[in-house]
């Protein structure tokens with residue numbers, strides 16, 4: 543049976559991140575943490591993106607990453623954010639991993655799903671840039687199950703998060719040529 547999605551599978555929440563959290567996240571992401579070439583995009587002319595692993599060493603076994611996050615020297619403060627979002631919006635979610643994505647102009651991410659068909663999950667994407675005019679684009683675009691229509695397109699905004707059904711095909715658009723920043727997000731991957 544085909545899974546059919548609606549806008550209800552995608553929930554945009556503004557002011558979900560405190561200004562203190564955003565400052566700390568930006569401090570971390572301005573360090574030497576980036577690795578080039580992930581996720582692997584095999585499409586012709588694709589530009590690889592930037593990636594920064596945070597937690598999720600036991601993700602292949604489906605094990606919870608909260609203790610790993612709590613004890614993380616640089617990123618441990620994110621546990622408060624995670625617990626707040628989980629208890630308010632996704633109480634049954636098990637956190638499997640957290641990482642950062644970085645994109646500059648031309649680095650469109652491939653359209654993908656976050657969870658396999660036989661595994662239900664919700665993803666939280668946090669937009670991390672402290673300044674982002676709408677003209678910089680870089681939308682996170684969600685598609686219907688056949689990838690023929692756009693269900694929703696969400697602009698980055700400081701403090702904004704998106705919680706969505708990990709079966710929904712989606713992809714982050716690259717920022718516009720006028721953007722002189724790295725488009726940065728944090729992704730929290732879960733199963734429910």
Ligand SMILES: O=C(O)CCC(=O)C(=O)O
Pocket residue numbers: 643656667681682712713714726727729
């Ligand atoms: O950066 C984004 O807006 C989306 C990231 C994403 O889809 C992912 O990490 O799986």
Ligand SMILES: [Fe+2]
Pocket residue numbers: 654655656665712
């Ligand atoms: Fe994704």
